[in-house]
Structures are given as C-alpha cells and as structure tokens.
Amino acid sequence: MDLQRLVTERKQGSLDRRQFLACLGATAAGAVVSGARPAAAQKKIAVTMWDTEPNPATRAAVKAIVDDFHKLHKDIEIRAEGMGWSDMDRKLQAAMAAKSPPTASHTQTYVVTSFRAKGLIEPIDDVVKAIGEDKIFPSVLRWLKYPDGKYWGLTHAWGADNYGGRGDYLTGTGVNPQSWKTWDDLLRDLPKLNKPPQYYALSLAGIPFFVNEDVYMWAGANGGSVFDAKGQPALETPQILGMLEFWRKLKPFLPPGWASHDYLETLSAWATGKTASVLMWGRTAGYIDQYAPPDKRNPDVFQMWPKTIGPMGKAPLTQFDNEPWVIYADAPADEKAACKEFLKFFFKPENYRRYCDSVPVHLLSIFKADFQDASYLNHPERKRWKPWLDAQLKWVEIQRAHPLLVSNPSDMLIPWIGDVAASPILADMVMAVVERGKDPKAAAKEATDKILRDVIAKAK
Amino acid sequence: MGLLLPSVLLVLVFTLFPVGYNVWLGFYAKHSLRATSTWVGLGNYAQLLADPDFWRSAWLATVYAVGSTTLQIGAGVAGALILHQRFAGCDFLRGVALFPYMIPTVIAVFVWRWLMNDLYGVIPYVLGTLHIPGMPEAWLTHGTIMWVLIILSVWTFFPFVLVNVLARLQTIPPELYDAARVDGASALRQFRHVTLPQLRNVLLIVLLLRGIWMFTKFDVPWLLGFGGGAGEAIRTLPVFTYQRSFTYYQAGMGAALSNVMLALLLMAVTIYFVAFPPAEEDNDA
Numbered sequence: 001m002d003l004q005r006l007v008t009e010r011k012q013g014s015l016d017r018r019q020f021l022a023c024l025g026a027t028a029a030g031a032v033v034s035g036a037r038p039a040a041a042q043k044k045i046a047v048t049m050w051d052t053e054p055n056p057a058t059r060a061a062v063k064a065i066v067d068d069f070h071k072l073h074k075d076i077e078i079r080a081e082g083m084g085w086s087d088m089d090r091k092l093q094a095a096m097a098a099k100s101p102p103t104a105s106h107t108q109t110y111v112v113t114s115f116r117a118k119g120l121i122e123p124i125d126d127v128v129k130a131i132g133e134d135k136i137f138p139s140v141l142r143w144l145k146y147p148d149g150k151y152w153g154l155t156h157a158w159g160a161d162n163y164g165g166r167g168d169y170l171t172g173t174g175v176n177p178q179s180w181k182t183w184d185d186l187l188r189d190l191p192k193l194n195k196p197p198q199y200y201a202l203s204l205a206g207i208p209f210f211v212n213e214d215v216y217m218w219a220g221a222n223g224g225s226v227f228d229a230k231g232q233p234a235l236e237t238p239q240i241l242g243m244l245e246f247w248r249k250l251k252p253f254l255p256p257g258w259a260s261h262d263y264l265e266t267l268s269a270w271a272t273g274k275t276a277s278v279l280m281w282g283r284t285a286g287y288i289d290q291y292a293p294p295d296k297r298n299p300d301v302f303q304m305w306p307k308t309i310g311p312m313g314k315a316p317l318t319q320f321d322n323e324p325w326v327i328y329a330d331a332p333a334d335e336k337a338a339c340k341e342f343l344k345f346f347f348k349p350e351n352y353r354r355y356c357d358s359v360p361v362h363l364l365s366i367f368k369a370d371f372q373d374a375s376y377l378n379h380p381e382r383k384r385w386k387p388w389l390d391a392q393l394k395w396v397e398i399q400r401a402h403p404l405l406v407s408n409p410s411d412m413l414i415p416w417i418g419d420v421a422a423s424p425i426l427a428d429m430v431m432a433v434v435e436r437g438k439d440p441k442a443a444a445k446e447a448t449d450k451i452l453r454d455v456i457a458k459a460k
Numbered sequence: 461m462g463l464l465l466p467s468v469l470l471v472l473v474f475t476l477f478p479v480g481y482n483v484w485l486g487f488y489a490k491h492s493l494r495a496t497s498t499w500v501g502l503g504n505y506a507q508l509l510a511d512p513d514f515w516r517s518a519w520l521a522t523v524y525a526v527g528s529t530t531l532q533i534g535a536g537v538a539g540a541l542i543l544h545q546r547f548a549g550c551d552f553l554r555g556v557a558l559f560p561y562m563i564p565t566v567i568a569v570f571v572w573r574w575l576m577n578d579l580y581g582v583i584p585y586v587l588g589t590l591h592i593p594g595m596p597e598a599w600l601t602h603g604t605i606m607w608v609l610i611i612l613s614v615w616t617f618f619p620f621v622l623v624n625v626l627a628r629l630q631t632i633p634p635e636l637y638d639a640a641r642v643d644g645a646s647a648l649r650q651f652r653h654v655t656l657p658q659l660r661n662v663l664l665i666v667l668l669l670r671g672i673w674m675f676t677k678f679d680v681p682w683l684l685g686f687g688g689g690a691g692e693a694i695r696t697l698p699v700f701t702y703q704r705s706f707t708y709y710q711a712g713m714g715a716a717l718s719n720v721m722l723a724l725l726l727m728a729v730t731i732y733f734v735a736f737p738p739a740e741e742d743n744d745a
Contacts, residue, residue: 093706096493118494196595206689257578257598259690260605265577274579352464422707424688431692436603454708459491 020237034213045078045338048102050091052323054082055058061294067352069342076338085209094121101328103335104343109143109322109403112153114418116146121326123150127340127349131347139365142402143322143412153324156345157356158364160395161213161319162388164284165277165305168296169193177305183221183246188306190253193276202250203275206259208427213319214279215426216405218243220317222310225407226426231414233451235444236430239312244433244440246310251434259435270302274418277305281321282362282392285385298384304391320401361385372405416459425450479722485715492709504716514717523606524696525675528613532670533663535614536621541655543622544629546618554626561619569683572612576600576731600684602693609684609694613674621666628662629655664736671732672725678702697721 051062059082066078083091088105092271095101107115108229115121128151133141137158144153165177173192180186194201204214216226224239234240255261255275264287270278271291288297296302307316325343327336345351349367353376356363360381370376371393382389395401405421406412429447432438486504490497508514543554560568575583576596587595599608632655640650678698687693687699689708697705701721705714 032518093492093709097495097711099495115493119490136561207686207691208688211689233744255598256596257600257690259602260573260598260600260685262686265579269579419709422709424692424703424707427688428692431602431689435690454710456493457692458708458710 020214040250044075045334046077046079047104047335047339047342048079048344049081049204049325049339050088050105051080051082052085052088052100052106053156053359053363054084055359058082058355058363061358064354065346066342068351069345072345073338073341076341078342088360088454090163091316098328103147103326103328103331103339104325104327106323107153107326108321108418109153109324109412109419110339110405110417110421112144112324112326113412114287116152117415121152122329122336123148124154124325124327124343125151127151128154135367135368137368137396139320139399139401140322142409143320143406146267146423147413151327154347155322155324155366157323158366158396159362159393160401161217161279161281161321161393163277163305163307164280165193165303166270166273166301167303168301169199169276172223177303180306180308183310183410187246187249192249194253199274199276200255201253201276202280203269204250204254204258205261205263205266206427206431208424209421210263211312211427211430212421214247215243215402215430216402216407217279217307217317217319218246218310220402220407221307221313222246222398223290223313223314225411226405226420227407227411227414227417229410231411231416232456233420233448235448235451236441239310240444241440242312244430244443247430247434248440252437259431282360283387283389285361285381285388286359299387305385306325315398315400316399317407320395320403322337323346361388363387382419416455419455419459420451423450423455425454461707464623465479482715482718484720485627485712488712488715489710490712492705492711493736494713497649497712500712504713505720508552508713508716508720511634512698513695513700517697520606520694521675521698523643524609524613524677524694525671527606527610528617528674529667531614532618532621532674533667535618536666537625537659537663539618539622540625540649543626557622558619561615565616565638565679566683568616569612572608572615598693604688605685605693609635609681612684613677613680617670617674621670624662624666625659628659634660661738664738668729668732671728673726675688675725676721 007234051063053059062080062082066080069078070076071421090105092101092105092107101120112121128136128141131154140155140158141151144155145151145153170177170193173189175189175192177189180189190201205211205444219226219240222239222242224237224243225234226240228234255269261269266275266278267280267284267287268291269275270280271287273292284302288302292302307318327339331339345365346355352365352367353370356365356370356376357379360379365371377383377386377389402409403412405417411417425447428450429443432443432446433440485497487499487501488497489500489503523711539557543550543557563571575581575683576599578584578600581599584597588597596604597603636654636658637650640654645653676698677696681691681694681696681699682702685694685699686701687695691699697717698721701717704717720724
C-alpha cells in the first residue's frame with residue numbers, strides 16, 4: 001500500500017486511526033526493506049575511498065575520473081570523498097574501531113608502518129606492477145617497500161618541503177641567502193630580515209603536527225634522529241639538544257603569536273608580506289596568487305632559499321610528502337578488487353594528469369617520464385613556478401627528502417612511529433624549551449619518559 | 461507498568477548502557493584502532509593519578525570553569541538588569557544580546573582567532589595603538605591564551621544567564637519594590653534585599669548548569685588551541701581526555717578519564733546542593 005493511498009483512505013474515513021498507523025508502520029518497514037533491493041538487484045560493488053585533497057579543483061578532477069571509470073565499469077560505484085587530515089584521522093579511528101573501514105584511503109608513510117604492524121592493511125604489489133614499477137620514481141617507491149619485498153601503499157602524488165624567502169626583502173640588507181650553509185649563517189642574517197611589527201624574519205607553525213615536521217627535519221639536519229637504531233627515543237642526544245637550542249635562538253625572529261599559528265596561517269603570512277621566510281610546500285603558490293599583490297606573484301619575489309645544517313650535520317633534510325593510497329584488510333574482497341581496478345585506471349596517464357594539474361606545483365607526478373614531458377612541464381603554473389619545481393626535484397635527486405618523522409631510513413620500520421607523530425609529545429618538548437624557557441635536557445628527558453610510558457609501553 | 465517499558469528501555473539503551481560501557485572500558489587497555497582489549501583493572505586510574513599532566517589539566521579545567529562561569533553570571537545579571545528597564549530600543553537589544561549564543565561555536569572561535577591574531581587581528585592592533593605599558597604583543601600565547609579562552613567563552617555563553625535572569629526579573633512582583641521604597645531603601649539596597657533573594661534559585665541553577673558545562677567544555681578550548689602549541693596552556697581535562705583517546709589512541713585511558721570527570725562533577729554537585737539547598741519559592745515571588 002503506498003503512502004498517498006493510505007492518507008486518502010484515512011481522510012475518507014475508511015481507515016480508523018489505529019489501522020492507519022498500523023498500515024503506515026508496515027509501509028515504512030516495507031520501504032526500508034525494498035529500498036535496499038534495487039542496489040542488491042543491480043549488484044553494484046560500492047568502493048569507499050577517502051582522500052586528503054578536499055580543495056575544489058582536485059575534487060572536480062577526481063569526480064571527472066570517477067565518472068569516466070563508471071562508464072567503463074557499470075558494476076562498480078566509486079564513492080570518493082575528500083577531507084582534511086584531522087577529519088581523516090578521526091573518521092578512520094571510528095571506522096577501524098567498528099571494524100568497518102573504507103576500502104582505501106590516503107595516509108602518511110608512518111601510518112603505513114603502523115597499520116602494517118597491526119595487520120590493518122594489505123599489500124598492493126599487483127597495482128604497482130600493473131602501473132609499472134619501473135616508471136615510478138625510485139624515491140617514491142623506496143618508502144613503501146618493506147623488508148618482506150612488498151609494496152604496502154602507493155603514493156597519490158608527491159611534493160617536498162622547501163624554505164621560501166621574500167626576495168624583495170633582501171634589498172639593501174646585504175644578505176645573500178644562497179651563500180647560507182649552516183644554522184649559524186642563518187642566525188647571523190635573520191636579524192637583518194626582521195623588521196617587527198611590519199614583518200618578521202621567519203614563520204613557523206605551532207600546531208603539533210607541524211612542529212613534528214620541523215623537529216625531525218632539523219634533527220636530521222643536525223646529524224640526529226628522533227629514534228635510535230632500536231626504535232627507542234633518542235631525544236637526549238647532542239643532536240636533538242642542539243636542535244632545541246637552535247629553535248630557541250630562532251624565537252626572536254618569529255611572530256610573537258607563532259605558537260598558535262597553524263600551517264595555512266604561516267603561508268598566508270608569507271604571501272601577504274608579514275614574514276620574510278617560511279617552511280612551505282608547492283601548494284603555497286595558490287596562496288600567493290590569492291593574497292600577494294599582482295606584481296609580486298612570481299618566483300623572483302617568492303624565492304627558494306637553501307636549507308641549512310646544524311653543527312653536527314652533514315646535509316640538510318627535508319620532508320617528503322609521500323602520502324600513499326592504502327587498502328584496508330577488513331574491507332570485503334570484491335570491494336578491494338574493484339578498488340584496485342580503479343587505482344589502475346586512476347594512474348593511467350590521461351586520468352592522472354588531470355589530477356596532478358588540479359594543484360600543479362604541489363601534486364607532483366610519481367612518473368619519471370612526466371618530468372621529461374613538455375606537456376607536463378609547460379603547464380602555465382609549472383612554468384611560472386619552475387624554480388619551485390626544480391627545488392623539489394633536487395631533494396629527490398639527492399635523496400634527502402624523507403617522510404614525516406623519518407630522520408633515518410630505518411626509522412620507517414618503527415611500529416610506534418605513527419603513535420608518536422599523533423601525540424603532542426614532541427611539540428610539548430619544543431614549547432617547553434622555546435616558550436616556557438625549560439632546560440632542553442630536562443624537556444628532552446620528560447618527552448623521552450612520555451614516549452616510553454605512553455606510547456611504546458602501550459604499543460607492546 | 462507496560463506503559464513505562466518504552467521509557468525504561470530508552471533510558472537503558474541511550475543513557476545507562478553508554479555510561480556502563482564507559483565504566484567497563486576504563487578497566488581495559490584498549491588501542492583505539494584495534495578491536496581487542498586487555499584487562500588492567502584499576503591500572504588506568506593508578507597511572508593517570510600519578511601523571512602530572514592529568515593534574516595540570518584538571519587545574520586548567522577548574523580555572524576555566526570557575527573563571528568563565530563567574531564572569532558569565534556577572535555579565536548575564538548585569539545585562540539582564542539593564543534590559544529589564546524600558547527604554548527606546550530595548551526590545552532590539554534583547555534580541556541582539558542573544559546573538560553570541562546563537563552563533564555556531566566553530567564560527568565564534570575562528571572569528572575570535574582572527575580578531576586576536578598577532579599579525580592581522582583588530583584587537584591586538586587597537587590595543588597596540590594605546591601604548592599601554594605591559595600590554596602583550598600577542599594574545600594567543602602560552603601566557604595569555606587562557607584569558608582569551610575565558611573572555612571568548614563569556615561572550616559566547618553569557619546570554620544563557622541573561623535570558624534566565626531576565627525571565628525571573630520579569631516575574632518579581634513590583635509591590636516588593638514599592639514596599640522597599642516606602643521603607644526608604646536605595647537602589648543598591650533594593651537590589652541586595654529584594655532582587656538578589658528573588659533571583660537566588662535561578663542563579664543557583666544557572667551556576668550549576670554553566671559550571672558543569674564549562675568544566676566539560678571541549679569544543680571551545682580545542683578549536684582555539686588545537687591541544688598543542690600555545691593550546692598546551694588551555695589543555696583542559698576534556699581536551700586531555702580527547703587526546704588520550706584519539707591522539708594517543710588509548711581508548712581505555714580516555715574512558716577512565718571520562719569516568720574521573722563524571723566522579724568529580726558528581727562530587728561538586730553534591731557539595732553544591734549541601735552548601736546551597738534550594739530555597740522554597742515564596743508564593744508571592
């Protein structure tokens with residue numbers, strides 16, 4: 001009995017109230033049951049894929065790729081959803097706890113290690129091999145191949161962190177950033193770039209996730225690592241203590257409220273001229289085009305400056321944005337198979353190019369050949385920001401771009417690296433030293449104790 | 461009895477079960493990403509009671525709850541007394557006064573983050589032009605972010621107090637004020653001896669509710685400080701609990717912390733009712 005007929009009969013008085021309610025309940029229940037039927041009848045395989053590229057241009061590109069895939073695979077429905085990192089984290093936790101994960105998602109390299117150790121994901125060698133292992137940058141693949149010889153994820157696009165500086169602020173200062181080699185060189189010149197309150201010499205984010213980035217990059221640039229060879233915290237080493245001292249020396253050149261600034265605030269501060277330099281990603285080009293005066297939107301003003309090394313370091317270290325797709329072990333087998341089909345389709349050159357072009361200087365192609373391909377390199381954005389592109393490629397060539405918290409390549413295998421990254425322990429250590437004036441040794445000891453007690457002991 | 465069954469079931473399913481599950485979970489070590497757990501008895505409680513970070517968070521939550529509730533009540537009562545008067549535009553102002561309470565929290569907090577931003581914010585800029593000695597350069601820092609949190613919370617939540625107090629003020633019989641005036645009571649004495657006693661019950665309820673809500677408030681301190689950086693200085697107990705559950709992935713410890721918060725609030729409420737037993741309403745009030 002349909003709803004309209006029920007209502008009509010009730011109005012006409014042929015159904016009393018009790019009968020009406022009973023029929024309404026039966027109709028609603030029937031609707032719920034039959035509502036599930038069409039999907040089952042069509043036998044569409046629903047594949048849920050969560051990614052961390054929520055910006056409208058990338059969403060449009062993903063939608064176009066998904067639409068094209070649907071035309072070829074009528075039996076599969078790809079449900080692609082973009083969200084920010086923190087939303088992804090929370091949603092994944094809830095889904096995992098309920099044993100109902102998505103079919104696939106983006107994640108961080110350290111999360112691959114952590115999830116692999118917990119048996120939450122499965123290898124995707126077949127996808128990598130179908131796409132062409134030899135076509136992909138080795139520097140991309142090296143972080144996803146584990147000692148068992150299998151690939152446990154595949155990077156959706158890569159990027160490298162750089163040190164950006166305002167070329168126009170150098171005028172009359174006598175500062176030549178290209179001559180910088182060491183932290184001392186940087187500290188010598190930062191006062192000349194610091195003109196508060198008009199602008200400050202350096203912008204850093206104070207939110208834990210981004211403080212973690214600077215901790216391991218500077219630890220690596222000072223010849224150290226957050227973890228020792230056994231995966232235990234190595235925070236009380238001279239390299240880390242030196243890094244904390246360096247951070248303390250930077251404080252006079254940071255905006256006074258830096259500890260509350262998030263990553264995007266640092267980018268807009270640089271783009272609008274409130275800071276002379278920043279640790280940044282290719283995505284910043286979008287901020288410059290949005291906020292900087294039109295005559296300044298170019299790499300002569302927004303320059304790439306060299307990253308420097310600490311007194312104990314041999315080479316600078318930068319962050320490799322190597323976020324991979326992973327497939328969840330608990331997802332149904334048919335969903336996983338359909339998801340792999342989609343990934344193979346996604347990485348086809350004609351599809352993948354649309355995705356990379358949505359953020360041209362940030363979502364860099366994983367395929368080596370693209371960087372020899374004029375149609376890729378001549379994209380107007382890539383052409384305009386070529387020095388930025390070159391700077392990112394250079395990190396890959398010298399193999400000093402490591403995933404988050406991986407100061408040494410062996411760190412990648414530490415099962416609790418993701419848990420340390422998610423906690424605020426390292427950021428608290430930095431804040432204790434830089435903002436609360438705590439002795440670096442005491443702060444490092446406290447952080448070590450917390451990692452041992454709250455992370456490693458729990459992980460075991 | 462049969463008629464009560466649906467209500468009993470609803471209470472059991474939606475209230476007692478989650479609370480019971482949380483109590484049960486507090487006895488386990490459970491990683492948030494795994495479906496398995498290990499019995500640790502009172503281990504979670506022993507660990508957190510020995511953790512200086514727990515006590516610091518409890519202290520910060522208390523400072524926040526006491527500071528913001530006190531100021532909300534002060535601002536709410538003052539606002540209600542003003543809006544209780546009849547003057548041109550008072551109806552409009554009554555509507556406007558509710559505005560902060562109607563804005564979604566996330567928007568209110570982000571607006572305040574922009575207002576207080578050290579590089580672009582209007583408030584630091586204006587305060588800077590006044591050249592007041594000792595005025596901080598930035599407000600979202602370790603030393604001052606708690607003040608911002610309290611002021612922001614007062615701005616957002618004082619209309620709740622205002623509405624409740626205003627509603628009560630409008631029901632106070634005018635004869636009480638007439639009698640006081642005949643006895644020669646000044647405006648201040650009228651407030652002290654007529655208004656305040658009449659407001660007593662509503663203020664006690666407002667104090668209880670707002671105190672509980674501010675002590676357990678998560679969204680405002682989280683959105684203002686994200687639990688780290690300068691936000692470390694406003695890592696109140698709910699934020700600390702959230703971090704244990706979702707950034708340390710310790711679901712069992714998070715549950716134990718929630719249980720401790722519940723116990724603390726139950727104790728506070730008990731003390732409150734013993735100290736301030738509800739007065740019986742006068743018939744003429």
